[in-house]
Amino acid sequence: MSATPFRFDGKHVFVAGGTSGINLGIALGFSAAGARVSVMSRNPDKVKSAAAEIAAHGPSAGFAGDVRSYEAVAAALASAHAKFGEIDVLISGAAGNFVAPALGMSSNGFRAVMEIDLLGTFHVMRAAHQYLTKPGASVINISAPQAYVPMMLQSHVCAAKAGIDMLTRTLAMEWARDGIRVNSIAPGPIEETEGMARLAPTEEARQASMRRIPLARWGRKDEIAGVAQFLSSPMAAYITGVVLPVDGGQNIGGYNPTTLDMADRMGIAARG
Numbered sequence: 691m692s693a694t695p696f697r698f699d700g701k702h703v704f705v706a707g708g709t710s711g712i713n714l715g716i717a718l719g720f721s722a723a724g725a726r727v728s729v730m731s732r733n734p735d736k737v738k739s740a741a742a743e744i745a746a747h748g749p750s751a752g753f754a755g756d757v758r759s760y761e762a763v764a765a766a767l768a769s770a771h772a773k774f775g776e777i778d779v780l781i782s783g784a785a786g787n788f789v790a791p792a793l794g795m796s797s798n799g800f801r802a803v804m805e806i807d808l809l810g811t812f813h814v815m816r817a818a819h820q821y822l823t824k825p826g827a828s829v830i831n832i833s834a835p836q837a838y839v840p841m842m843l844q845s846h847v848c849a850a851k852a853g854i855d856m857l858t859r860t861l862a863m864e865w866a867r868d869g870i871r872v873n874s875i876a877p878g879p880i881e882e883t884e885g886m887a888r889l890a891p892t893e894e895a896r897q898a899s900m901r902r903i904p905l906a907r908w909g910r911k912d913e914i915a916g917v918a919q920f921l922s923s924p925m926a927a928y929i930t931g932v933v934l935p936v937d938g939g940q941n942i943g944g945y946n947p948t949t950l951d952m953a954d955r956m957g958i959a960a961r962g
């Protein structure tokens with residue numbers, strides 16, 4: 691975890707879904723920057739181990755609960771508030787995914803991802819609003835390229851993440867008058883995540899994915915953590931309602947496959 695120039699000493703950061711992957715990376719980053727960090731997810735073992743890992747940096751608390759239940763989310767937030775007080779930074783990142791064509795998933799399969807990702811994000815934001823009273827309060831929802839790039843085998847995730855981005859923009863407008871900024875981060879392919887293990891399970895798929903990224907590599911969790919800190923810092927005080935891709939330039943279309951092949955044939959190599 692590389693250090694950032696940002697400090698969050700004594701601030702309370704609540705991370706829904708913060709017990710693994712990108713969200714745990716964000717939680718660890720804020721903790722290393724001085725914050726008191728609460729994490730919530732549905733697996734009690736993961737909650738325990740994540741809270742212990744974060745505790746190596748600073749104060750941490752873990753709460754088990756499924757974001758699909760408003761009551762569970764409200765209870766976790768109330769407990770976190772009782773322990774660490776008002777929330778300065780709220781991260782909503784709980785997500786589910788599997789790879790399947792629309793015709794290969796049941797109504798329940800589609801619903802599971804919509805409920806974890808989209809309804810879960812609504813629950814987290816809705817229940818946390820009452821604790822987001824401090825000046826500079828920041829909400830960050832974790833989106834994905836699926837929100838703006840149609841991907842086969844990902845209809846449920848595409849629909850859910852696109853919904854999250856509209857929730858971000860809408861509540862950025864509604865809550866601006868409460869002094870709360872709301873933004874999304876859309877991480878591209880990130881190393882050592884369950885999501886990429888599912889989407890690019892072989893070395894061949896991994897290399898093919900990298901060829902479509904202008905910066906020609908996958909990102910790191912600490913790079914997402916750094917952007918989350920920037921967006922929650924006073925330096926981003928005038929930014930709200932933004933969906934920020936952090937993806938090595940993939941959102942600008944990646945390399946056109948035809949001209950990429952042509953560049954290979956012409957021997958035009960990337961520097962370095």
Ligand code: COA
Nearest residue numbers: 785786787788789790794795796797798799802803884885
């Ligand atoms: N293809 C088609 N349908 C699938 C599926 C697959 N690969 N995996 C799960 N489903 C369906 C199930 O069949 C079920 O539908 P059914 O009741 O009609 O059979 C439905 O999804 C719910 O599955 P279940 O396992 O009961 O739900 P869950 O709440 O325990 O799991 C998921 C949620 C489905 C999102 C699961 O993939 C998960 O827990 N993922 C969490 C981890 C993760 O995805 N991390 C990466 C984040 S990017």
